[in-house]
Amino acid sequence: MGYVLLGTIFNVPNRWLDAIIRLVIIVILVTVNTLALTYIERKVIARIQARLGPTRTGPAGLLQPVADALKLLTKEDLRPRLADRWAFELAPFLVFVPVFLAFIALPFAHDWGIRFLDLGLFYIIAVLAVNIVGWLMAGWSSDNKYALLGGVRAVAQMISYEIPLVVAVLCVTMVTGTLDLRAIIESQNAWPLILYQPFPAFLFIIAMLAELNRQPFDIPVAESEVVGGVTIEYSGIRWSFFQLAEYSALFVLSLLFSALFLGGYAWPGALHAFDLGWLPAWIPQLILTFIKTSVIIIAMMWFRGTFPRLRIDQLMSLAWKVLIPLAFVQLFADGWVLVYRPFGWGLILGVISAVLLGIMAWALGTRFQQLSQRPAREERVEYVRQLMAGRSS
Amino acid sequence: MSEMELEEREFETVTMDINMGPQHPSTHGVFRMILAVDGELVVDVEPVIGYMHRGGEKLSENLDYRQGIGIQDRTDYLGNFNCEHCYVMAAEKLAGITPPERAEYIRVICAELNRVASHLMFMGAYGTDVGLFGTSFTYGFREREQIQRFFEELTGERIMYNYFRVGGVAWEVQNGFEEKCRRLVRKVREGIKDIDGLLTKNEVFIARTRDVGVITPEKAIAYGMSGPMLRATGVPWDLRKNEPYSIYDRFEFDVPVGTNGDCYDRYLVRLEEMYQSLRIVEQALDQMPKSGPIMPEKMPRMLRIPPSECYMRTENPRGEYGIYLISKGGNHPYRLKMRSPSFCNLMALKEMLIGEYVADAVIILGSMDIVLCEVDR
Amino acid sequence: MIGVLKSLKTTLSVALRPPVTVQYPEVHRPVPERERAFPLLLWDAETVEPFCTGCQACERACPVDCMTVTMRDNPKYKTGESKRRKIVDTFWIDYGRCMRCNICVEVCNFDAIAMNNTWSGHELSAYDREELVMDLDELLAKSKAGEVTRWVAPS
Numbered sequence: 001m002g003y004v005l006l007g008t009i010f011n012v013p014n015r016w017l018d019a020i021i022r023l024v025i026i027v028i029l030v031t032v033n034t035l036a037l038t039y040i041e042r043k044v045i046a047r048i049q050a051r052l053g054p055t056r057t058g059p060a061g062l063l064q065p066v067a068d069a070l071k072l073l074t075k076e077d078l079r080p081r082l083a084d085r086w087a088f089e090l091a092p093f094l095v096f097v098p099v100f101l102a103f104i105a106l107p108f109a110h111d112w113g114i115r116f117l118d119l120g121l122f123y124i125i126a127v128l129a130v131n132i133v134g135w136l137m138a139g140w141s142s143d144n145k146y147a148l149l150g151g152v153r154a155v156a157q158m159i160s161y162e163i164p165l166v167v168a169v170l171c172v173t174m175v176t177g178t179l180d181l182r183a184i185i186e187s188q189n190a191w192p193l194i195l196y197q198p199f200p201a202f203l204f205i206i207a208m209l210a211e212l213n214r215q216p217f218d219i220p221v222a223e224s225e226v227v228g229g230v231t232i233e234y235s236g237i238r239w240s241f242f243q244l245a246e247y248s249a250l251f252v253l254s255l256l257f258s259a260l261f262l263g264g265y266a267w268p269g270a271l272h273a274f275d276l277g278w279l280p281a282w283i284p285q286l287i288l289t290f291i292k293t294s295v296i297i298i299a300m301m302w303f304r305g306t307f308p309r310l311r312i313d314q315l316m317s318l319a320w321k322v323l324i325p326l327a328f329v330q331l332f333a334d335g336w337v338l339v340y341r342p343f344g345w346g347l348i349l350g351v352i353s354a355v356l357l358g359i360m361a362w363a364l365g366t367r368f369q370q371l372s373q374r375p376a377r378e379e380r381v382e383y384v385r386q387l388m389a390g391r392s393s
Numbered sequence: 394m395s396e397m398e399l400e401e402r403e404f405e406t407v408t409m410d411i412n413m414g415p416q417h418p419s420t421h422g423v424f425r426m427i428l429a430v431d432g433e434l435v436v437d438v439e440p441v442i443g444y445m446h447r448g449g450e451k452l453s454e455n456l457d458y459r460q461g462i463g464i465q466d467r468t469d470y471l472g473n474f475n476c477e478h479c480y481v482m483a484a485e486k487l488a489g490i491t492p493p494e495r496a497e498y499i500r501v502i503c504a505e506l507n508r509v510a511s512h513l514m515f516m517g518a519y520g521t522d523v524g525l526f527g528t529s530f531t532y533g534f535r536e537r538e539q540i541q542r543f544f545e546e547l548t549g550e551r552i553m554y555n556y557f558r559v560g561g562v563a564w565e566v567q568n569g570f571e572e573k574c575r576r577l578v579r580k581v582r583e584g585i586k587d588i589d590g591l592l593t594k595n596e597v598f599i600a601r602t603r604d605v606g607v608i609t610p611e612k613a614i615a616y617g618m619s620g621p622m623l624r625a626t627g628v629p630w631d632l633r634k635n636e637p638y639s640i641y642d643r644f645e646f647d648v649p650v651g652t653n654g655d656c657y658d659r660y661l662v663r664l665e666e667m668y669q670s671l672r673i674v675e676q677a678l679d680q681m682p683k684s685g686p687i688m689p690e691k692m693p694r695m696l697r698i699p700p701s702e703c704y705m706r707t708e709n710p711r712g713e714y715g716i717y718l719i720s721k722g723g724n725h726p727y728r729l730k731m732r733s734p735s736f737c738n739l740m741a742l743k744e745m746l747i748g749e750y751v752a753d754a755v756i757i758l759g760s761m762d763i764v765l766c767e768v769d770r
Numbered sequence: 771m772i773g774v775l776k777s778l779k780t781t782l783s784v785a786l787r788p789p790v791t792v793q794y795p796e797v798h799r800p801v802p803e804r805e806r807a808f809p810l811l812l813w814d815a816e817t818v819e820p821f822c823t824g825c826q827a828c829e830r831a832c833p834v835d836c837m838t839v840t841m842r843d844n845p846k847y848k849t850g851e852s853k854r855r856k857i858v859d860t861f862w863i864d865y866g867r868c869m870r871c872n873i874c875v876e877v878c879n880f881d882a883i884a885m886n887n888t889w890s891g892h893e894l895s896a897y898d899r900e901e902l903v904m905d906l907d908e909l910l911a912k913s914k915a916g917e918v919t920r921w922v923a924p925s
Contacts, residue, residue: 049531308601553870
């Protein structure tokens with residue numbers, strides 16, 4: 001799949017054919033990944049809920065995602081008559097294609113990747129931010145006030161949580177000094193970065209949950225409790241694009257987390273494959289990547305089954321009042337330590353980060369109620385009373 | 394237009410009507426709420442009920458005092474034994490029958506276990522309302538299943554028990570009743586810890602339910618609320634303590650009372666009530682006579698009640714369930730009025746909901762723990 | 771923060787325990803002896819006729835009027851084989867109306883009707899509501915085959 005494999009097996013001289021083969025590999029990877037993740041999610045959540053997951057379609061329910069895919073493919077493709085045609089039909093693509101593009105820069109092993117970019121990290125974060133536009137298009141173009149509400153909220157949430165995500169990534173970049181994902185991973189050959197920077201790791205996890213619209217931040221997709229979600233007018237294969245995007249983004253961001261903070265394929269020391277002559281280097285590297293990504297993905301599913309949903313104003317308060325200030329403090333602290341490089345700067349980085357993590361834990365544990373932005377109940381009731389009086393007079 | 398004119402022009406806002414229709418994902422029965430919403434604030438709410446009306450009171454007029462117990466089961470399908478208990482006690486009061494001791498103890502054990510089962514259902518449904526993906530639902534139902542299996546061994550049915558009779562209970566308990574019951578109490582106590590651990594201290598849950606749907610004690614009494622809703626506001630009113638019926642004055646138990654009147658307090662009150670009910674069951678098992686009759690000796694085949702009327706009330710899991718029974722002689726009631734707690738609690742919905750956010754509407758409705766069959770009868 | 775960690779620990783501990791699901795069509799949980807499914811008539815193997823005499827006590831006691839019973843003279847009484855003067859002629863129970871309240875079993879003077887306490891009493895789905903109206907042969911079938919025992923309530 002990487003240079004080496006393609007070089008020895010295919011030896012494709014034509015650049016266009018080479019590119020097409022790589023894109024096909026991404027398509028297969030994305031599809032298999034989504035099918036596997038839908039199945040695993042249902043099984044993990046079922047176990048958390050003391051029940052079995054899908055067991056009947058195929059042996060142990062393994063064909064369940066295939067059944068789901070078939071069902072979605074055969075559904076009628078509806079479009080509301082008053083919906084903006086082009087925006088409506090292009091929105092799912094705009095949600096899905098950026099995630100597809102993000103797969104290009106991911107390193108799975110030292111030689112296994114579609115294309116290794118020098119600015120890989122920057123490219124992934126930038127491209128993933130494009131799917132926010134897709135959500136807004138989907139919400140706006142469905143001729144449905146509930147979809148509009150859901151879309152606007154989704155966008156507000158995703159934009160707010162881009163900032164902690166970017167700051168966490170910036171901290172990693174500053175410490176390792178490079179944006180190249182392979183270099184970041186290989187610099188963690190001895191110690192994973194999470195030991196130096198636990199707070200950005202935590203920020204990354206929370207921002208990841210918010211970007212994916214998963215519990216506890218799934219107001220946009222669970223609006224169907226009271227109001228419809230953004231995907232309310234989509235059916236069949238168009239709706240499944242949103243699902244594909246969510247699960248592929250889950251995979252991408254989990255892989256990114258394991259690459260940035262847990263050492264990717266390199267820690268503990270797989271870069272030289274334990275110096276065994278007969279074991280090719282990419283086997284332990286792939287296994288490590290797989291294990292770390294799986295752990296993060298299953299942790300995300302575990303969170304899904306455990307956390308209730310936050311209200312939109314609590315969600316925004318969390319981002320703007322707690323995460324972003326502390327994230328900037330972390331950024332400045334990192335910058336200071338890295339410029340002056342006092343003795344034992346690695347330990348100092350870790351200690352500062354752990355202290356910030358403690359402050360955030362304290363804030364969330366004790367001051368969570370005050371985070372919420374709404375006025376007191378008396379004021380709200382008074383406002384309503386005046387509104388109704390003004391209306392009826 | 395110039396800058397100044399643009400600023401001075403007032404935005405005309407229109408309230409949007411949202412219909413939480415008879416079918417909606419938070420399963421509380423067929424209940425319709427028409428919310429008028431201004432931005433995020435709820436401005437007006439109009440509840441529409443009546444989708445489950447089956448004419449229970451009218452049907453009871455044609456059924457005698459044994460046939461009518463089935464109707465009571467189906468009125469509050471989560472707190473069946475408590476409704477049966479009220480009906481049976483009302484008939485006994487008018488007919489002047491005293492049930493034997495053993496029957497009273499069996500009745501109390503059944504009623505309290507039913508209360509635990511009802512609150513477990515509340516826990517399950519409430520977690521789903523708050524946004525958990527269904528985890529609390531299965532935990533609650535896992536425990537409820539054990540209680541239902543126990544009742545299946547006792548009566549034969551899992552939910553529509555039809556076990557109480559005027560004068561006592563229908564038949565003797567099963568073999569090994571006492572040890573099975575004790576084992577059940579132990580297991581359910583362990584199982585409630587799962588729900589407790591999942592929800593009680595969860596900061597996200599507290600953030601969603603604290604200071605939401607607050608109602609003051611004076612307003613609560615004015616609206617005629619009862620049960621955990623009233624106790625969560627701070628009023629220590631529990632019919633089992635304040636007006637003891639049956640043999641509740643022989644047991645030692647505490648009545649949990651909240652402070653704030655918000656949804657979190659209602660959750661805590663119901664959680665603690667479960668533990669207290671299990672305590673009552675254990676005491677009843679200790680005090681129950683080991684053998685004895687379960688119906689009085691001289692029970693007529695067809696019970697006829699002399700012309701009289703009475704109002705009997707009991708503490709349902711939802712509040713005060715009352716039966717006003719008018720008999721004009723004969724073997725069936727002339728008029729049977731059921732005062733259901735969910736109906737009276739629902740009257741305060743407008744009070745609690747106006748001024749809250751739309752996202753909290755479901756949470757407040759869930760915390761009231763209404764059963765639509767009871768509201769509509 | 772500690773609260774959410776406790777929630778996470780709770781869900782993890784539940785995830786590591788075996789699930790409580792009973793795989794229904796393959797595994798039938800044993801039902802207790804007192805199980806109350808739909809009513810059946812009992813067959814007297816000694817005199818080769820139903821216990822039921824068609825006295826209509828259950829029909830009168832039923833809260834939902836789901837039974838229709840008629841009686842006729844018992845030919846076996848004349849030949850001396852049986853002590854029952856009258857025997858049931860036709861008996862219909864509408865399972866769609868029955869609410870399984872057990873009152874018919876309690877009022878029967880001849881112990882002729884019993885609640886089906888096996889799984890077959892619960893697996894009665896039909897495509898048409900008319901298929902749920904059971905006539906005399908269908909009601910006697912299980913007892914003739916010897917599959918049903920009557921649970922007698924200890925008085």
